[in-house]
Structures are given as C-alpha cells and as structure tokens.
Amino acid sequence: MGNNFICPRCGNTNPKYIGYIKGQPYCRFCIAMQGKSAERKTDENNFATVKKLNYKLSEEQSKLSNQLITNYLNKIDTLVNAVCGAGKTELVYAVIGMCLSEGKTVAFAVPRRDVVIELFSRIKGVFKGKRVVAVYGGHAEKLVGDIVVLTTHQLYRYHQFFDLIILDEIDAFPFKDNRLLNSMFLRSIKGLKIMMSATPSRDILNFFKQKDRSILELNTRFHRHPLPIPKVIRKISFLKYFYLVSQLKKFIEEGKKVFVFAPTISKCEILWFFLKILVKNGTFVHSKCKNRSQKISDFKGGKYDYLVTTAVLERGVTFKNLQVVIYDADNEIYNSQTLIQIAGRVGRKADAPEGEVIFLVNKETEDIREALETIRRKNKHLQNML
Amino acid sequence: MKQFDERTNICKICFEPIERNTIHSLIFKDPTICHDCLIKLEPVLNKFYIDDVECLHIYFYTHKIQELLYQFKGCYDYELRTVFLEYFADYLNFRFKGYEMIPAPSTEESDKERGFNHVEEMFRCLKIKMSKCIHKTKQIKQADTTGSTIKTMIKLVKQKGAKKVKVLLMSKTIDLEKRE
Numbered sequence: 424m425g426n427n428f429i430c431p432r433c434g435n436t437n438p439k440y441i442g443y444i445k446g447q448p449y450c451r452f453c454i455a456m457q458g459k460s461a462e463r464k465t466d467e468n469n470f471a472t473v474k475k476l477n478y479k480l481s482e483e484q485s486k487l488s489n490q491l492i493t494n495y496l497n498k499i500d501t502l503v504n505a506v507c508g509a510g511k512t513e514l515v516y517a518v519i520g521m522c523l524s525e526g527k528t529v530a531f532a533v534p535r536r537d538v539v540i541e542l543f544s545r546i547k548g549v550f551k552g553k554r555v556v557a558v559y560g561g562h563a564e565k566l567v568g569d570i571v572v573l574t575t576h577q578l579y580r581y582h583q584f585f586d587l588i589i590l591d592e593i594d595a596f597p598f599k600d601n602r603l604l605n606s607m608f609l610r611s612i613k614g615l616k617i618m619m620s621a622t623p624s625r626d627i628l629n630f631f632k633q634k635d636r637s638i639l640e641l642n643t644r645f646h647r648h649p650l651p652i653p654k655v656i657r658k659i660s661f662l663k664y665f666y667l668v669s670q671l672k673k674f675i676e677e678g679k680k681v682f683v684f685a686p687t688i689s690k691c692e693i694l695w696f697f698l699k700i701l702v703k704n705g706t707f708v709h710s711k712c713k714n715r716s717q718k719i720s721d722f723k724g725g726k727y728d729y730l731v732t733t734a735v736l737e738r739g740v741t742f743k744n745l746q747v748v749i750y751d752a753d754n755e756i757y758n759s760q761t762l763i764q765i766a767g768r769v770g771r772k773a774d775a776p777e778g779e780v781i782f783l784v785n786k787e788t789e790d791i792r793e794a795l796e797t798i799r800r801k802n803k804h805l806q807n808m809l
Numbered sequence: 810m811k812q813f814d815e816r817t818n819i820c821k822i823c824f825e826p827i828e829r830n831t832i833h834s835l836i837f838k839d840p841t842i843c844h845d846c847l848i849k850l851e852p853v854l855n856k857f858y859i860d861d862v863e864c865l866h867i868y869f870y871t872h873k874i875q876e877l878l879y880q881f882k883g884c885y886d887y888e889l890r891t892v893f894l895e896y897f898a899d900y901l902n903f904r905f906k907g908y909e910m911i912p913a914p915s916t917e918e919s920d921k922e923r924g925f926n927h928v929e930e931m932f933r934c935l936k937i938k939m940s941k942c943i944h945k946t947k948q949i950k951q952a953d954t955t956g957s958t959i960k961t962m963i964k965l966v967k968q969k970g971a972k973k974v975k976v977l978l979m980s981k982t983i984d985l986e987k988r989e
Contacts, residue, residue, distance in 0.1 A: 439819045439824055440824065442886065442887060442888035443887070443888070444885070444887035444888075444924060444925070445887075445924070445925075449885075449887075451886060451888060454880055454884050454886050455880070455884060457884050457885065
C-alpha cells in the first residue's frame with residue numbers, strides 16, 4: 424500500500440513516519456502541525472505607505488542598510504554576518520519599510536519565543552500605524568498583518584505567503600540542523616529572504632557564496648567599542664564556586680547586574696541552591712520555569728541582582744550594564760558559537776559599552792580557544808578601521 | 810535506500826524500531842510502542858470511588874499523556890489509538906468480563922471533523938462488547954467541573970436499570986479526589 428506517499432506539508436517520504444487513517448496515508452513527521460488548531464493563510468492584499476521611520480543608524484549601519492535595499496530591488500538573497508550587539512535588527516528596518524510601502528507582507532522569524540516577544544514590542548514601536556502581529560506557541564489568534572513576528576515553528580501556518588522574510592539567529596536551537604523547520608521555512612516564502620547571524624556555520628556561508636546571493640559583513644558594534652574579551656579562569660571543582668561567590672559580591676557592590684550561565688537545567692538549580700546561601704537577591708531561570716517571563720521582567724526592573732540561567736537567555740536579550748559568568752564553560756554543550764553569543768550579551772548599550780565576561784573552567788577546550796580567537800580577530804578589524 | 814521491512818515494528822511514539830527477542834517481546838506479542846515509551850507514560854492502575862462507584866484509571870493526566878492525547882484527538886493522529894491501552898488489554902478483558910462498555914460521548918460535529926471518535930477507537934482494542942447508547946446533546950454541557958461527565962453518565966445508566974456499574978478511565982487528573 425502506497426509506499427510512495429510524499430507529504431505535501433513537509434516533503435517527508437520515509438515510510439516509518441507514515442500512518443494510515445481509513446486506508447488513507449498521512450504524515451506523522453509533521454503531525455504537530457496538523458489538526459484543528461492548524462489554521463492556514465495563503466494570501467491577502469493590502470496597500471499602504473510607510474511614514475518616516477524614527478531610529479538612528481551609525482555610518483556603517485546605514486551603508487549596510489542601503490546595501491540591503493539594493494539587494495532587495497535586485498532580488499538577491501542576503502546573509503548579514505554581524506557581530507553581537509551590532510544592531511542587526513535596526514539594519515533591516517529600512518528594507519521592511521520599503522517592502523511595506525509596496526503593499527507587501529514581511530515576516531520576521533526567530534527561533535526563540537522570548538525573543539519574539541521582545542522583538543514584537545520593538546518593531547511595533549518603530550512601525551506605528553502598521554498592523555504588527557506576533558505569532559508564537561499559544562498565541563496564534565491573529566495570523567495576518569503587515570509585519571508578522573513569529574517563531575520559526577509557526578512558519579508552518581503560512582504557505583508561499585511572505586514577500587520578504589527575515590530570519591534572525593539562524594544558528595540557534597531549535598532551527599539549526601532541523602530538517603522539518605528548514606523545509607517549513609522555504610515553503611513559507613514567496614519572495615526574498617534575508618538571513619542574519621553573528622556566528623554563521625560554514626554550510627550557510629558556502630550557500631551564500633553562490634551566484635545571485637550576497638554576504639554583508641559588519642564587524643563593529645554600533646557604539647564602536649571593541650567586543651569584551653572573555654577572561655578564562657581555571658579552578659578546581661569547589662574552588663570555582665567560591666571564586667564565583669567573590670566575583671558576584673564584587674559586581675553587586677559596584678551596582679552591576681550579573682548573568683551566571685549553567686550548562687543544564689539541573690546544574691542551574693543546584694548552583695542557585697548553593698549560591699543563594701552566600702549571595703542574596705538572585706533567582707534562576709530555565710526553559711521549564713513557568714513564570715520565566717515574569718522573572719526576566721523583574722530582573723529588568725531591578726528586583727534581582729543576579730540571575731542563574733541556562734542557554735535560554737543565550738541570545739537576543741539586551742540588558743544594561745550586564746556582566747556574564749559562564750560556570751563550567753568547558754562543558755561539551757557549549758560550542759564556540761554559543762560562547763561568542765553569550766559573551767556578546769555584555770556591553771550592548773552605548774552608555775555602558777564595556778563589561779566583564781568570565782569563563783570558569785576546569786580546563787581550556789578547543790571551543791574556548793576558537794571563540795577567543797574569533798573575538799580577537801573581529802576586534803583587530805575595528806582597530807584597523809579607526 | 811534500505812528497503813523498508815514491514816514486519817519490523819516501529820514504535821508509534823519515538824519511531825525507533827522495537828527490539829525483538831527480548832523478555833518484553835516474549836510477554837507482549839506485537840506491541841506498537843516500545844518499553845521505554847511505556848515507562849515514560851507512567852502507568853499506575855489505581856482504584857478510586859466516585860459516589861460509591863468503583864473507578865479504575867490507568868494513567869494520571871501527566872504532561873506526557875496530555876501531549877499524546879492532544880496529538881491523537883487534536884492533530885488527528887489515528888495511529889496512536891492502540892498506544893494507551895494495548896498493554897493492559899488482557900488484564901482489562903479479564904477484569905471486566907461480562908460487562909458491556911459504553912463510551913463517553915462527544916458531540917457529533919467534532920467527531921465528524923476529526924473523522925473518528927477518539928474514545929471508541931481507544932477502547933476498541935479491548936474485547937468487550939461496546940454499545941454506543943449515550944449521545945451528547947446540548948443539554949449535557951462540556952465538562953465544567955472535572956468528573957461531571959462521569960457523574961451524569963452514571964446517573965443515566967442507573968436510571969435505565971443497570972445492575973452493576975464500573976468506570977474505566979484512561980487517565981485521571983491528579984486533583985480529582987481532592988475536589989470530591
């Protein structure tokens with residue numbers, strides 16, 4: 424019976440993912456994207472012009488922004504390779520505005536849900552009078568707008584729908600190396616794509632080196648300060664803990680906020696359990712926390728001094744005057760790209776461009792060395808320019 | 810590409826092939842889910858009472874069960890119909906020998922949209938006679954409080970003169986007893 428069934432949704436042909444309902448084959452690989460809650464949209468017309476946008480760009484940023492517009496007009500797919508804190512989001516505002524004034528639909532897709540929520544309020548602030556819609560898990564009542572900000576998972580709701588799609592943080596979990604999400608992404612596009620990352624993988628770089636595609640690079644942050652170089656501190660087992668306590672106390676005395684990254688959820692909780700004895704006024708956050716967004720906004724509001732977290736806050740978040748400690752940075756879950764991303768949380772605001780990044784390790788791994796080298800290389804580029 | 814062998818069973822939940830020639834496969838013939846997935850479902854087989862009626866539930870309504878149940882009835886994953894009960898089919902057949910089964914009803918519109926009735930399909934793997942004699946009208950409202958459907962059904966069945974009533978639940982919310 425029908426062993427040559429191809430799923431129209433995700434293109435799956437593997438017979439082990441094919442189920443039968445009353446003799447009819449159906450795909451079980453993308454089963455989470457079927458059913459009664461899976462409402463789909465294919466097309467809608469609307470025309471309106473965009474008023475003047477209210478944001479500032481640095482010299483390099485505006486150069487890149489113009490390049491993006493040229494690429495858009497020439498119908499070229501683009502990869503933006505810019506360092507953490509370069510202001511990638513601001514770069515694409517001009518293209519979005521351009522696209523909107525032609526009456527087209529734009530999507531801004533990010534793998535992480537927390538980032539979508541933050542991005543939504545930012546974009547809504549810039550494009551006033553436009554219908555901006557946020558779509559993420561558990562929040563999908565409204566699907567159509569001029570700008571749709573969504574998680575990559577929600578792209579399955581759209582079929583050849585977007586004229587321009589901007590995909591940020593392409594190297595982040597869960598989008599990275601996920602065949603299902605990738606095919607959903609390609610399926611949702613009608614027009615062009617812009618992909619953005621601070622740490623693109625070699626495959627993606629090679630893909631964009633082909634004809635009719637272009638790579639734009641931005642190696643400086645918008646405030647023109649160098650990226651903070653991480654300090655690697657080697658300590659044995661429990662000495663790491665005491666060193667962490669002393670550093671935390673020092674930072675808190677100086678009135679700085681601290682993120683402490685732990686490799687796993689259980690380690691995050693254990694570390695917080697011990698830290699709360701000696702250092703007061705902190706909390707922990709991980710993907711299984713139910714009141715996670717509440718805790719993060721409390722931290723933003725200044726209720727807590729430090730936050731023990733897993734990789735959920737590794738990217739896309741901006742806090743003022745932030746210091747970062749990675750506990751067990753030699754753990755195998757951290758590759759060089761994650762380390763660079765985490766280090767890039769520091770010094771993102773123009774009025775607090777510097778900060779400290781500490782890697783607490785038992786031993787230096789290859790990934791740590793690679794991350795340090797990459798950051799130094801980008802800083803050298805900045806020195807040459809100044 | 811390696812030819813797909815239809816004889817090897819593939820777990821309906823984790824899609825891994827189910828190992829043959831193990832003690833597990835000796836006890837259970839042709840299972841549709843693997844042992845690891847069964848353990849993740851955390852079967853309990855507990856007894857409790859609602860208004861002096863004996864109830865048996867197989868699972869608690871855990872996150873995993875919730876997810877699978879949604880995939881089954883919300884995403885229309887028909888293949889999951891045997892997953893919940895097949896391991897306990899023999900035991901349940903023995904325990905409910907001589908009984909007649911009345912599935913809890915759902916509205917006809919949602920059945921039509923889904924293409925199948927999830928309760929019927931789930932309990933079909935038992936060899937107990939099933940009679941679909943209770944229908945959901947608009948008077949029987951969606952379960953406002955936990956267990957209201959069960960209570961209404963018990964009342965109806967007793968009114969019609971059933972001698973002995975027992976309730977079999979696939980999963981039970983953890984705080985159902987506390988509310989009683």
